[in-house]
Amino acid sequence: MAEPVKLIGAVGSPFTHRAEAALRLKGVPYELVHEDLDNKSELLLRLNPLNKTVPVLLHGDRAICESLVIVQYVDEAFDGPPLLPTDPYDRATTARFWAHFMEHKCSMPFWMALWSGGERRKGFVEEARENLALLEEHLQVHGKRFLAGDAVGYPDLAGSYIPLMLDMFEELSGTSLMGDDEYPAMRRWVKEYNSDEAVKSCVTNKKQLAAYFRVKKDKYKMMVKAMLKQY
């Protein structure tokens, strides 16, 4: 009998979404264990002592931390549609390179543009737009529905914060990230991602994230302000 799978996460967490979407795409039955990020459980702190964050995947008694490490584990430990291409060159250049871009180049300016204010925000918005232009170019050249092919995969999950947060961006930040006629390939990708059945069926979906961030908006703005003052 298959070992039980539990995902310790928070419904407002884009990182939990990555792991949950991977489980759904792979067709793995799981239980979502809800974590209150303002009052972290002893279980979470015990399973993820280093970072003390969600998500944590529990496969039987084996705990795996770090959302993108979890996604790769889900891909390798379970049968189901592959989340990465099989050919090493495709794995490197479409899947891993673009996952790296989404996580380590695109992410910071995006979130900073969302939560910062005034002059500082302008710089982050500019940087976020440069990244969107690079993404647009890749999607246009690559000509597939998703970042590494015609099914949702690893780099899409890495960049899923964009499809999940884009509609809310103006409402939360008070500024616009792009005009309605800009970045058409990227808009299409966002639409495709949000239309995917496995993605839509997640508990950590677009609506849940919207509800969470509306409540937490001021808290995140304050956190970012304090962080920027430190430098």
Place this chain on the structure above:
Amino acid sequence: MAEPVKLIGAVGSPFTHRAEAALRLKGVPYELIHEDLDNKSELLLRLNPLNKTVPVLLHGDRAICESLVIVQYIDEAFDGPPLLPEEPYDRATTARFWAHFMEHKFSMPFWMALWLDGEPQKGFVREARENLALLEEHLQAQGKKFLAGDSVGYPDLAGSYIPLMLDMFKELSGTSLMGDDEYPAVRQWVKEYNSDEAVKSCLTNKEQLAAYFRVKKDKYKMMVKAMLKQQ
């Protein structure tokens, strides 16, 4: 006949070292194409238009960018000793989790502690030492020669900037990162890494990096200072 392998890199680049060490560990013959980072070649800019950095691996006419993406490509595309464990759980928890830690948690405070001075430096030194303590704990608990087993692997390559730079830290930064009797397991790991035959045989070795950073010390200090002022 096997397709030629070229590594476009710089001898002073810890990122190039990761890729070069992976090729050596895997036993893949290659040609190192020397790049002058102050005067980037048209070849580099064409092959890596997004980031314009080294290393870039050329396998035949296929270009792969991003040092850790290159390391994983080398592991998958060529025969030779594996750089990641076989078992999905080990791959996730020892290899990928610790590679993530080395690259995304430890790296920034380490380099900031190296290049800053005064009060700002103190904060980063503190953070770097906290990370050293976590690394120490893992190495002691795991009881292996390297981060994911008894041979150099993916997470060691991700964290290789530590063994390569540690001896020079005081000379370059003007401050000490650790006392001689502190973090014994980390010191052991550093020694093991630097004693490895494949690692030692790299052109991007400890001595080359030391020579490069001694020359560039003031330039990096200025760059980091300017970067922090901008924020």
